[in-house]
Amino acid sequence: MAAVLHRNLSPAGDETPRPSVVRVRGLTRRFGARAVIDNLDLDIAPGEFVALIGASGCGKSTFLRVLADLDADIEGEVAVPARRAVAFQEPRLIPWKSVWRNVVLGLxxxxxxxxxxxxLAEVGLGHRAEVWPKVLSGGEAQRASLARTLVRDPDLLLLDEPFGALDALTRLNAQTLVADLWRRHGYAVLLVTHDVEEALLLADRVLVMEARGIAHELVVDLPRPRDISxxxxxxxxxxxxxxxxxxLRDTAVHDGGE
Incomplete structure (x- = not known):
């Protein structure tokens, strides 16, 4: 069952609503007779970092596409800022345009x-502005994708599994970069990920999505930078x-624990 997860109340019980950068009420998305998202409510505050996790096929990417205005066949109310940007797992760079032209494409x-x-300088690629996308490493291509979001000066950044294709070390560096950019620019972020550790390292709040809606919410009450130990x-x-x-018991046994 979907629930109102975040009411944007002011401190000390003040019922005066605080502004939301994302406001979703009663969102339903059907594919034929099947509702992938059913009566979902959600608020995201300005500057808040939210991670959305859940099993494959539960509707995470569908929800992100709705917020990105890439899927308008919906019921309910969805309010998002005009200035928003999206980064996907695939960098989606145009191969016949130089990196810098890819960054400003569509503006x-x-x-x-x-x-x-x-x-590009902000993401450590200032020296790669003139090259063709095919010469970039996977990590560099993803950083170019992040640079493309920065030039849009977003109030909301939507990230759909942006580190899923990266090796472990490159992924850690990319996570650090995203956290640094978020602190520097102050936009709100919705990150869709399958990685629980990644969600805890980056987010203020983690939402667990099950079939058709948000089933659980976890406020991450840990100081930054986060320490997994x-x-x-x-x-x-x-x-x-x-x-x-x-x-978890089966996991411990599999890992050699008791």
Whole structure:
């Protein structure tokens, strides 16, 4: 069953509504007779980092596509800012355009190289502005994709499994970069991921999606930067795994534990 997860109340019980950068009420998305999302409510506050996790096929990416205005065949109310940007698992760079031209692709007016180079410098790719996308590594291509979101100066950044195709070390570096950019620019983020540890490292709040809606919400009450070795991190990690239906006893036995 869907639930109202975040009412944006002011401190000390003040019922005056705080602004939301995302406001969803009664969202339903059907494919034929089947409702993939059913009567979902959600608020995301300005500057909040929210992670959305859940099993494959539960509707995570469908929900993100609705927020990105890539899927309008819906019922209910969805309010999102005009300034929003999306990064997908695949960087989706145009191979016959240089990296800097990819970064500003789709912006109104003439291509602004200075704006592209400033964004590329922020993600550590200032020296790669002129090259073709085919010469970039997987990590560099994903950073170019992030630069493409920065030039749009978003109030909301939507990330759909952006690190899923990266190797472990590159993934860690990309996570650090996303966290740094978020702190620097102050936009709200919705991250769709299958990685529980990633969600806990990055998010203020983790939502667990099951068939048709949000089943659980976890506020991540850990100081930043996050340390996966802290006992509290382990407690939250186990809570999320339990909600996801992972049998922790079987996992421990498989890993050699008791």
């Amino acid at each position: 109104p007016g003439l291509p602004n190289r200075g704006r592209a180079e400033a964004a 802290r006992e509290r991190f382990g407690v939250l990690h186990r809570q999320l795994l339990t909600w996801l239906g992972v049998n």
